[in-house]
Amino acid sequence: MEHYGQLPLNQSQTRTGRKREDILTLSNRVGDTVLFRARVHNSRAQGNKMCFLNLRQRTESVQALLVVTPERVSKQMVKWAAGLATESIVLVEGVVEKVAEPIKSASVSDVEVHINTLHLISGVDGRLPFSVEDANRPEAEVEAENSQYNRVLLETRLNNRVVDLRTQTNQAIFKLQAAIGKFFRDYLEGHGFTEIHSPKLQGAATESGASVFKVSYFKGGAFLAQSPQLAKQMAIAADFERVYEIGPVFRAEDSNTHRHLTEFMGLDLEMTIEEHYHEVMEMLDGMLVNIFRGLRDQYTNEVEVVRKQFPADEFKWREGPEGTFRMTFKEAVDHLVADGVDPEVLDDINTENEKRLGRIIKAKYDIDYYIIDKFPMSLRPFYTMPDPEDPTLSNSYDFFMRGEEILSGAQRIHDPSLLCEKMKQKGVEPDSMKLYVDAFRMGCAPHGGGGIGLERVLMLFLKLNNVRRASLFPRDPKRLEP
Amino acid sequence: MEHYGQLPLNQSQTRTGRKREDILTLSNRVGDTVLFRARVHNSRAQGNKMCFLNLRQRTESVQALLVVTPERVSKQMVKWAAGLATESIVLVEGVVEKVAEPIKSASVSDVEVHINTLHLISGVDGRLPFSVEDANRPEAEVEAENSQYNRVLLETRLNNRVVDLRTQTNQAIFKLQAAIGKFFRDYLEGHGFTEIHSPKLQGAATESGASVFKVSYFKGGAFLAQSPQLAKQMAIAADFERVYEIGPVFRAEDSNTHRHLTEFMGLDLEMTIEEHYHEVMEMLDGMLVNIFRGLRDQYTNEVEVVRKQFPADEFKWREGPEGTFRMTFKEAVDHLVADGVDPEVLDDINTENEKRLGRIIKAKYDIDYYIIDKFPMSLRPFYTMPDPEDPTLSNSYDFFMRGEEILSGAQRIHDPSLLCEKMKQKGVEPDSMKLYVDAFRMGCAPHGGGGIGLERVLMLFLKLNNVRRASLFPRDPKRLEP
Numbered sequence: 001m002e003h004y005g006q007l008p009l010n011q012s013q014t015r016t017g018r019k020r021e022d023i024l025t026l027s028n029r030v031g032d033t034v035l036f037r038a039r040v041h042n043s044r045a046q047g048n049k050m051c052f053l054n055l056r057q058r059t060e061s062v063q064a065l066l067v068v069t070p071e072r073v074s075k076q077m078v079k080w081a082a083g084l085a086t087e088s089i090v091l092v093e094g095v096v097e098k099v100a101e102p103i104k105s106a107s108v109s110d111v112e113v114h115i116n117t118l119h120l121i122s123g124v125d126g127r128l129p130f131s132v133e134d135a136n137r138p139e140a141e142v143e144a145e146n147s148q149y150n151r152v153l154l155e156t157r158l159n160n161r162v163v164d165l166r167t168q169t170n171q172a173i174f175k176l177q178a179a180i181g182k183f184f185r186d187y188l189e190g191h192g193f194t195e196i197h198s199p200k201l202q203g204a205a206t207e208s209g210a211s212v213f214k215v216s217y218f219k220g221g222a223f224l225a226q227s228p229q230l231a232k233q234m235a236i237a238a239d240f241e242r243v244y245e246i247g248p249v250f251r252a253e254d255s256n257t258h259r260h261l262t263e264f265m266g267l268d269l270e271m272t273i274e275e276h277y278h279e280v281m282e283m284l285d286g287m288l289v290n291i292f293r294g295l296r297d298q299y300t301n302e303v304e305v306v307r308k309q310f311p312a313d314e315f316k317w318r319e320g321p322e323g324t325f326r327m328t329f330k331e332a333v334d335h336l337v338a339d340g341v342d343p344e345v346l347d348d349i350n351t352e353n354e355k356r357l358g359r360i361i362k363a364k365y366d367i368d369y370y371i372i373d374k375f376p377m378s379l380r381p382f383y384t385m386p387d388p389e390d391p392t393l394s395n396s397y398d399f400f401m402r403g404e405e406i407l408s409g410a411q412r413i414h415d416p417s418l419l420c421e422k423m424k425q426k427g428v429e430p431d432s433m434k435l436y437v438d439a440f441r442m443g444c445a446p447h448g449g450g451g452i453g454l455e456r457v458l459m460l461f462l463k464l465n466n467v468r469r470a471s472l473f474p475r476d477p478k479r480l481e482p
Numbered sequence: 483m484e485h486y487g488q489l490p491l492n493q494s495q496t497r498t499g500r501k502r503e504d505i506l507t508l509s510n511r512v513g514d515t516v517l518f519r520a521r522v523h524n525s526r527a528q529g530n531k532m533c534f535l536n537l538r539q540r541t542e543s544v545q546a547l548l549v550v551t552p553e554r555v556s557k558q559m560v561k562w563a564a565g566l567a568t569e570s571i572v573l574v575e576g577v578v579e580k581v582a583e584p585i586k587s588a589s590v591s592d593v594e595v596h597i598n599t600l601h602l603i604s605g606v607d608g609r610l611p612f613s614v615e616d617a618n619r620p621e622a623e624v625e626a627e628n629s630q631y632n633r634v635l636l637e638t639r640l641n642n643r644v645v646d647l648r649t650q651t652n653q654a655i656f657k658l659q660a661a662i663g664k665f666f667r668d669y670l671e672g673h674g675f676t677e678i679h680s681p682k683l684q685g686a687a688t689e690s691g692a693s694v695f696k697v698s699y700f701k702g703g704a705f706l707a708q709s710p711q712l713a714k715q716m717a718i719a720a721d722f723e724r725v726y727e728i729g730p731v732f733r734a735e736d737s738n739t740h741r742h743l744t745e746f747m748g749l750d751l752e753m754t755i756e757e758h759y760h761e762v763m764e765m766l767d768g769m770l771v772n773i774f775r776g777l778r779d780q781y782t783n784e785v786e787v788v789r790k791q792f793p794a795d796e797f798k799w800r801e802g803p804e805g806t807f808r809m810t811f812k813e814a815v816d817h818l819v820a821d822g823v824d825p826e827v828l829d830d831i832n833t834e835n836e837k838r839l840g841r842i843i844k845a846k847y848d849i850d851y852y853i854i855d856k857f858p859m860s861l862r863p864f865y866t867m868p869d870p871e872d873p874t875l876s877n878s879y880d881f882f883m884r885g886e887e888i889l890s891g892a893q894r895i896h897d898p899s900l901l902c903e904k905m906k907q908k909g910v911e912p913d914s915m916k917l918y919v920d921a922f923r924m925g926c927a928p929h930g931g932g933g934i935g936l937e938r939v940l941m942l943f944l945k946l947n948n949v950r951r952a953s954l955f956p957r958d959p960k961r962l963e964p
Contacts, residue, residue, distance in 0.1 A: 195663055435644075446603070
């Protein structure tokens with residue numbers, strides 16, 4: 001084979017089994033001849049005898065150098081390399097060499113690769129919608145005076161999500177998304193939880209008919225589950241004791257905000273309680289703190305990569321013997337009133353006041369994470385257990401990150417007659433959910449749980465300012481593609 | 483509090499933090515007074531001074547004994563206990579005592595609990611549709627001559643799934659279901675895969691319009707994803723290198739068979755290949771064998787529990803240096819022809835012949851698991867890479883367990899012009915999937931993958947004879963509840 005050129009389309013013609021390298025490991029391979037597949041992040045010729053290539057693999061990159069040499073590297077080869085389109089995928093063979101000065105433009109800064117052979121595996125057909133370099137640039141640099149950089153708008157990114165996802169920032173964001181799921185599961189499995197998978201197709205609109213998607217189902221109709229709420233409670237009635245699920249949640253709300261998606265990933269759990277629903281609240285808290293700690297301590301590199309594009313204060317929570325900061329709904333209202341909010345609007349705490357409360361707590365305690373307990377019964381769904389002393393209050397809680405809600409949960413009603421009573425009060429006909437109510441007639445242990453929006457946790461931990469950035473292919477009322 | 487009686491509805495009134503036990507640990511607690519929550523599996527009075535209770539927690543059970551004693555246990559208390567409905571949930575305090583003869587009716591056979599106090603946490607309201615004991619009985623016992631046992635039909639079970647799921651068999655089945663997911667993830671994360679979550683709501687009907695569910699989406703329409711195929715391939719084009727997903731898959735096929743569901747869990751993966759698609763096939767194989775080995779070695783107890791109700795030969799595969807048994811599609815056809823099947827019907831291998839092939843391979847090699855490689859191009863979707871030598875063949879494979887397909891996969895076409903050509907040949911308009919095709923125009927590494935039906939793996943490993951038994955709340959053309 002020639003020293004350069006386009007390879008035939010890979011249809012699995014050959015299998016040499018020759019090892020190919022990760023760019024990340026090249027620092028330890030000085031003097032070795034290595035083979036690796038990478039993207040051309042950029043290339044620049046210097047005269048007609050030399051060409052520099054920046055080669056990328058996910059969050060890593062290395063500088064490679066092609067210089068005319070007798071026998072091996074021709075002028076034609078250098079010209080061909082200099083003409084390679086950005087984002088082409090190439091197969092490189094070269095020698096790893098130590099460099100005198102650190103290379104700032106690459107993540108691997110102490111070595112470069114002197115190319116012997118260079119082949120095109122997959123080219124680019126047409127024009128890129130934007131460059132990955134532009135897409136990876138911090139907003140501040142784009143906005144700086146005299147900046148010549150192209151801004152890549154969120155819409156453009158999402159329309160061309162495949163290219164957008166190649167930025168080092170996005171590669172890191174989705175490693176962190178996977179890490180959150182992993183910490184969630186590991187913690188819960190360590191505490192005796194079983195993973196379940198509940199159906200997303202439902203025979204009846206659940207919880208409330210308003211915000212549910214309708215599906216054509218053979219000759220009839222079905223609905224998309226708004227959460228695994230009913231199924232996970234039925235799993236408790238079926239003696240599963242402690243269950244969790246990671247699965248899509250569908251909300252047909254026409255909300256075009258920075259934090260709403262029509263489809264998002266729910267991290268859900270439900271568990272029996274022995275005596276008190278704070279057993280659940282504390283489990284959720286322990287699990288979330290375990291996630292925060294895991295991201296901070298085990299994913300330092302990925303968090304750093306994201307902060308280069310999205311600068312943010314470190315996410316803080318209260319550790320030590322005192323534990324996570326908690327307040328009741330009433331105390332939260334008191335904080336807001338003391339800060340000047342009109343008490344008359346505080347039957348509920350709207351998004352604006354949620355954020356204000358976040359700022360108050362941040363200013364007072366320097367923390368970004370806290371729990372509000374004891375929500376008024378009127379604000380919670382029918383399946384929420386009322387407080388034993390004050391029937392206007394409920395055994396329910398929300399968890400917050402940087403002033404935005406990420407988790408909602410409660411003790412549930414496991415008594416069928418109280419459940420039916422509360423359903424009627426909220427305008428839900430018990431007969432429309434007969435099999436759910438029946439589950440409690442067959443005997444059910446006291447239980448509680450909660451549901452977390454995965455994308456919100458990710459967005460708020462990293463301060464990404466839009467939940468779409470935390471979703472691989474986001475869905476909202478106006479977006480169903482790609 | 484009295485020594486017995488109904489507790490007030492638990493609304494989290496108190497929190498003593500007093501430890502409650504797992505039945506499983508009682509063998510080590512001889513002489514101790516213990517407290518635990520359990521279901522009344524059954525109760526039988528002996529005269530008016532004594533009552534035996536079989537108490538159950540998931541797959542475990544223990545015998546408890548209530549005997550009239552001065553001061554503590556009255557005749558009234560024994561009468562009350564004897565009257566407790568099966569499936570009630572009780573809180574028991576008692577002393578653990580060694581027994582002389584093993585107790586056959588309980589999973590904990592070496593001790594029993596002498597009850598001091600007994601309280602009802604949650605009663606049963608109405609009649610149970612069937613007893614958990616009946617639901618847990620092996621078919622052979624029900625069918626035995628002179629059997630007086632009630633058969634519980636699958637329909638009845640599924641209509642009352644919450645009670646059915648309480649059987650020890652089902653408790654074990656769903657622990658095994660969770661274990662399969664865990665082994666899948668652990669293996670892939672150990673091999674550099676990242677978990678992704680792709681949208682189930684799609685703007686266009688994908689792959690083929692025939693078997694897709696339509697959703698009302700605000701003022702327009704959407705479709706439910708038939709698999710994460712397109713999204714996971716786009717993740718590869720976006721440089722994720724190796725991805726996996728565990729998520730629901732929706733198929734609008736009106737198939738009322740033992741192995742079809744309209745919603746099932748897909749275990750999906752996609753990875754770049756360096757040279758040859760057998761890199762993917764071997765990854766899938768290694769991962770599946772890791773699951774089989776894990777279930778056999780780490781879940782012996784659960785597999786045993788299931789086999790009591792569903793007797794089955796041990797699931798076998800070829801280990802050692804030879805590795806998993808593989809054959810080409812052509813070799814599979816040859817096996818069938820040699821067994822007497824008319825070659826004219828073997829352009830495709832239908833379900834019946836799939837099973838026949840399973841029996842042939844079982845008889846010849848004593849294995850239940852094998853791979854068929856090199857399917858004809860005509861049988862595979864448009865995105866399948868053709869074989870480099872013979873364009874009528876493809877770089878694609880199916881995996882089988884006990885003569886049924888559980889996994890389908892292939893090398894994919896990463897070249898946009900070949901992709902468009904194959905789309906047109908299969909009657910798919912490339913423009914209808916523009917963003918998908920565009921992903922490959924922006925440069926994409928060679929790649930392949932596969933998708934596994936979680937419920938099928940579970941059903942076939944355990945030989946459950948119906949996929950609905952392997953789904954928590956199964957969905958089929960006639961069932962959307964519970």
